Amino acid sequence: MNQPANEQWIRNYPDLGTEQLSTDAATSPEFFERERDQVFRRSWLVVGRQQDVADSGDWFLKEVPSPKASVLVMRGDDGVIRAFYNTCKHRGSKLVHKNCGSGVKGFSCPLHGWVYDSSGNLAFVPDENEFYQLDKPALGLTKINCEVWEGFIFINLDPQPQLTLKEFLGEIHDSYNGYFDGLEEASHYTVTADINWKLLFDVSVEAYHVFSIHPIHPVSDETEKEVGKPPEIPEIKLPHIVLHELHRLVTVPGNPFRPQSPVEQLMIKYGVVSSFTFPEPGEKPADLPVGVNPGNVPAWSFDVLGMFPNNVVLTGRGIYVTIVMWPEAVDKTFFDIRIYMKPVNNMAERICREAIIAMTRDVMREDFDHVEPQQSALSPDAIQYIQLSDQELAVRHGYAALRKVMNEGFRGELVK
Amino acid sequence: MSIVNLPEGFEDLQRFVGKWSLATEQERMQMRVHSSMDEISEFYNTLSPRIEEMLAHLEQFPAQLEALPEADQQLATLGLSFMECSRIFEMWGAQDVHCANFPPERLGFAPTGSPA
Numbered sequence: 001m002n003q004p005a006n007e008q009w010i011r012n013y014p015d016l017g018t019e020q021l022s023t024d025a026a027t028s029p030e031f032f033e034r035e036r037d038q039v040f041r042r043s044w045l046v047v048g049r050q051q052d053v054a055d056s057g058d059w060f061l062k063e064v065p066s067p068k069a070s071v072l073v074m075r076g077d078d079g080v081i082r083a084f085y086n087t088c089k090h091r092g093s094k095l096v097h098k099n100c101g102s103g104v105k106g107f108s109c110p111l112h113g114w115v116y117d118s119s120g121n122l123a124f125v126p127d128e129n130e131f132y133q134l135d136k137p138a139l140g141l142t143k144i145n146c147e148v149w150e151g152f153i154f155i156n157l158d159p160q161p162q163l164t165l166k167e168f169l170g171e172i173h174d175s176y177n178g179y180f181d182g183l184e185e186a187s188h189y190t191v192t193a194d195i196n197w198k199l200l201f202d203v204s205v206e207a208y209h210v211f212s213i214h215p216i217h218p219v220s221d222e223t224e225k226e227v228g229k230p231p232e233i234p235e236i237k238l239p240h241i242v243l244h245e246l247h248r249l250v251t252v253p254g255n256p257f258r259p260q261s262p263v264e265q266l267m268i269k270y271g272v273v274s275s276f277t278f279p280e281p282g283e284k285p286a287d288l289p290v291g292v293n294p295g296n297v298p299a300w301s302f303d304v305l306g307m308f309p310n311n312v313v314l315t316g317r318g319i320y321v322t323i324v325m326w327p328e329a330v331d332k333t334f335f336d337i338r339i340y341m342k343p344v345n346n347m348a349e350r351i352c353r354e355a356i357i358a359m360t361r362d363v364m365r366e367d368f369d370h371v372e373p374q375q376s377a378l379s380p381d382a383i384q385y386i387q388l389s390d391q392e393l394a395v396r397h398g399y400a401a402l403r404k405v406m407n408e409g410f411r412g413e414l415v416k
Numbered sequence: 417m418s419i420v421n422l423p424e425g426f427e428d429l430q431r432f433v434g435k436w437s438l439a440t441e442q443e444r445m446q447m448r449v450h451s452s453m454d455e456i457s458e459f460y461n462t463l464s465p466r467i468e469e470m471l472a473h474l475e476q477f478p479a480q481l482e483a484l485p486e487a488d489q490q491l492a493t494l495g496l497s498f499m500e501c502s503r504i505f506e507m508w509g510a511q512d513v514h515c516a517n518f519p520p521e522r523l524g525f526a527p528t529g530s531p532a
Contacts, residue, residue: 184528185528186528187441187525187528188525188526188527188528189523189524189525189526190524190525190526191522191523191524192524193518193522261502261503261506262464263464263467263499263502263503263506266467266468266471270471270475338528343479344479345479346474346475346476346477346478346479347474347475347477347478347479347481347484347488347492347495348471348472348474348475349475349479350479350492350496351470351471351474351492351495351496351498351499352471352499354441354444354496354499354500355499355500355502355503357441358445358499358500358501358502358503358504359503359504361445361523362503362504362512362513363513365513365515365518365520365523366513366514366515368515368518368522368523369513369514369515369516369517369518370517372517372518373517
């Protein structure tokens with residue numbers, strides 16, 4: 001349901017309350033430890049896409065910083081994607097030291113040569129008869145719960161997850177229906193920043209910052225003569241907000257009627273279009289699944305799907321971006337950022353695609369420009385509470401979902 | 417890669433090869449943000465009327481740079497650099513966004529398809 005004029009989104013979600021929120025969540029080491037133990041140790045977390053382990057014997061390591069876990073993700077000979085702790089069961093040595101690989105039958109521990117097959121079973125022990133009672137079937141690599149949804153590989157470090165992945169995903173589980181298939185990873189970035197992980201998450205699920213952080217830059221007279229005035233960006237108000245149990249989504253509109261530059265006309269000619277650059281003017285086309293542009297918003301550019309706890313997915317047409325936030329400390333975070341786009345058929349299309357990549361990367365860097373100064377200013381002496389507008393309701397929901405899980409577990413009630 | 421002559425018909429762009437024919441996205445971004453506006457203007461304004469012909473020529477090749485003959489690879493990476501510069505130059509007449517607190521070097525580039 002779209003928001004009627006002059007009404008606020010909070011009316012749809014009165015349980016969220018309107019109070020100011022404590023800054024503890026971004027500054028308190030005690031809060032961070034609880035978050036690590038109650039949320040990150042128990043949540044389903046995205047570590048990659050199934051195409052990262054496309055064939056049997058393909059594998060990669062994910063070093064989860066907090067709680068610390070070296071996670072080996074591997075597609076076995078049987079085609080199943082599994083996750084294990086990267087720890088040899090002989091004397092606890094680190095089994096794999098590289099980042100990724102392909103076509104392996106298994107792994108041999110560098111310390112004493114214990115061998116595990118591609119399904120994690122202990123396959124061979126050198127000088128096995130020197131051991132006393134070796135229960136080899138019980139000495140496979142320690143498994144980590146691992147499931148795939150719409151191509152995303154999730155792990156859960158809780159040996160007995162409170163929710164199945166399907167329960168965890170809730171209403172979004174059946175809403176994407178192949179949307180993420182068929183796009184390829186076009187660019188992949190990493191950032192380590194001295195911020196609490198939520199600062200970048202929060203700025204991603206509101207558009208109130210767009211005027212300030214993504215402005216039209218002043219154009220010199222000379223440039224204006226050469227390339228014309230910049231197009232005007234209308235004031236951005238979120239036309240649609242959906243708050244699920246754990247996850248949240250906001251829709252970001254664009255201006256489909258702005259004049260196209262000669263380069264953009266070339267991009268259209270070669271069929272390299274994304275709704276990031278070319279918002280869709282009319283009604284939602286029938287080929288988009290229910291989860292994408294769920295409000296059927298005209299002039300739709302993209303949605304921001306905020307997946308609990310640490311994954312922001314920007315879903316457009318012909319493009320999606322994932323930003324996964326891995327907290328290292330209360331004020332330090334590692335970001336894994338990937339742009340997925342429609343595969344290109346030739347070098348001309350490949351070149352056109354680069355314009356969309358550069359724009360997406362620049363906008364993202366503008367967001368990063370502001371978060372470290374924000375973290376450094378967030379001292380408890382200076383500010384104890386933050387104020388959130390109705391346009392920032394998805395930010396408020398993020399904190400409510402976090403508190404719910406921290407206080408009551410994944411099956412608890414939303415807490416104001 | 418050593419500099420070779422661009423394919424026939426694109427000789428007029430040869431002078432940009434040394435600076436702008438760069439194989440990786442990271443190199444192209446770094447070149448953009450560390451170039452003067454004069455350098456970017458000259459590059460953009462010279463390639464702008466030629467980019468359509470460049471694409472028409474490069475359409476015959478697959479999308480992987482390493483699959484192209486050296487001369488065409490250099491033309492392709494010129495095209496990629498042009499696209500790297502195009503939007504920010506067309507819209508903002510600038511070489512970079514505001515990033516005083518987050519300099520371009522802070523962005524890490526990982527190989528696609530790799531874990532991070």
